[in-house]
Amino acid sequence: MAKNKIINLNDHLFAELERLGDENLKGDALKEEIERSRSIGHIADRIINSGDLMLRARIAADNTVRGDKLLPSILGADYGPDSDIQQ
Template identity: 45%
Template sequence: MQNTLGDLNNHLFAQLERLGDEEIKGEKLQEEITRAKAINKVAKQIISNGFLVLEAKKMMDDKMDANAKLPKMLEA
């Protein structure tokens, strides 16, 4: 599975469109709100992880030691 931040962006906009659908009311609307909250939590974690990888990459680029290695978890 190869998802990207672009894919995440598309999912978030799709969710926004569902929430903006004025035809959805009552229980269905509550389901979409609950789903949106769950998606939001996962999206925040994905973005946080991406930020960590970016910061690690910037740190590695700034290091003078060409043999320095990232922790395996942060390798691309």
């Protein structure tokens, strides 16, 4: 279940939604699941915000007047010609 792509985030979120929708979940088990869903939601927000930052950086790099279209390596852009890391 260790898929580390934003596209897979939906699978995790919908799986949690299904667990929360289980009408047999009661008492402490329900409270634990609610706490788990809060944690998952918090992490999902951070992943989405991080992806948004990288997308905005990519758009900014594409629209630069410098022409080199380099992205800072801190954004994980250490691939191909879009990197500020010399390979």
